[in-house]
Amino acid sequence: MTLTEHLTELRRRLLVGVIGFLIAAVVAFLAYNQILAFLKGPYCHANHGHCALYVTSPLDGLSLRIKIAAFGGLVLASPILLFELWRFITPGLKKNEKRYAIPFVVSSVVLFLCGVAVAYVSFSHALVFLGSIGGPGLQEIYNPNQYLSLIIWMMIIFGLTFEFPVLLVSLELARVVTPAQLLGWWRWAIISITVASAVFTPSGDPLSMLALAVPLVAFYFMAIGIGKLARR
Numbered sequence: 001m002t003l004t005e006h007l008t009e010l011r012r013r014l015l016v017g018v019i020g021f022l023i024a025a026v027v028a029f030l031a032y033n034q035i036l037a038f039l040k041g042p043y044c045h046a047n048h049g050h051c052a053l054y055v056t057s058p059l060d061g062l063s064l065r066i067k068i069a070a071f072g073g074l075v076l077a078s079p080i081l082l083f084e085l086w087r088f089i090t091p092g093l094k095k096n097e098k099r100y101a102i103p104f105v106v107s108s109v110v111l112f113l114c115g116v117a118v119a120y121v122s123f124s125h126a127l128v129f130l131g132s133i134g135g136p137g138l139q140e141i142y143n144p145n146q147y148l149s150l151i152i153w154m155m156i157i158f159g160l161t162f163e164f165p166v167l168l169v170s171l172e173l174a175r176v177v178t179p180a181q182l183l184g185w186w187r188w189a190i191i192s193i194t195v196a197s198a199v200f201t202p203s204g205d206p207l208s209m210l211a212l213a214v215p216l217v218a219f220y221f222m223a224i225g226i227g228k229l230a231r232r
Contacts, residue, residue: 009088010088013084013085013087013088014084016080016084017077017080017081017084020077020080020081020084021073021074021077021080021081022073023077024072024073024074024075024076024077024080025069025070025072025073025074025077026069026073027072027073027076028068028069028070028071028072028073028075028076029065029066029068029069029072031072032065032068032069035068035072036064036068036144039068039148039151039152040053040147041120041124042120042121042123042124042126042127042151043124043127043142043147045124046124046125046127046128046131047127047140053142053143053144053147054141054142054143054144055143055144056143060143060144060145063145064144064145064148067145067148067149067152068148071152078109082105082109086101086105089101100173100230104166104169104170107165107166108163108166111159111162111163111165111166112159112160112162112163113159114162115155115158115159115160115161115162115163116155116158116159118158118162118211118212118215119151119154119155119157119158119159119208119211120151120154120155121211122207122208122211123151123154123208125205125207125208126154126205126207126208129205129206129207130205154201154208157200157201157212158211158212161196161197161200161212161216162215162216162219164216164219164220164223165219165220165222165223165226168182168219168220168223168224168227169223169226169227169230172223172226172227172230173227173230178227179224179225179227179228182220182223182224182227183224186220186221189217189220190217190220193213193216193217193220194209194213197209197210197212197213197216198213200212
């Protein structure tokens with residue numbers, strides 16, 4: 001394909017992706033109440049069913065609904081976006097590269113969703129910790145936009161960091177690093193993962209940090225094993 005043909009193909013894939021996102025965002029906008037109730041789940045669990053959110057501005061409700069529409073649209077449209085990305089890069093892959101492409105795409109989606117699930121489950125414990133750290137003299141009144149931003153960032157960061165083994169296996173297959181080298185670096189890897197988990201966990205509580213660090217350490221050693229098998 002010429003450069004012009006590549007750009008035309010890219011424009012077509014982007015157009016389909018944008019249309020898919022907009023349709024999904026409209027669906028999420030209409031399903032606002034259900035999505036909000038789902039995202040409030042950890043707060044309701046942490047506060048024993050008392051989980052009212054209080055707006056402090058007339059525009060808070062509108063901005064909250066738009067934010068949920070954007071977030072929900074991105075999640076709902078992710079299969080379309082990944083498919084369009086796959087269709088765009090497939091012509092440039094060699095036969096042996098295409099053999100690994102589908103497992104990498106599927107594992108990336110599954111690991112991202114696992115990271116989102118871990119963030120969602122651990123978020124109620126994070127709220128309990130954050131609510132208790134200030135002492136009993138504080139009354140919790142949460143703004144929905146701030147609450148939503150925190151839980152969404154938790155989900156996104158956990159989801160992206162759960163892609164860690166995919167990155168490591170990719171580097172092993174590309175022969176940038178070897179399984180033996182990764183195994184020799186395991187002490188530094190555990191220290192680095194622990195420090196990174198403490199820095200990038202949005203809630204800052206110890207339980208969420210461990211919920212992120214422990215799977216990443218396990219993924220590190222799993223990636224070493226998968227790299228050994230893939231390079232045989």
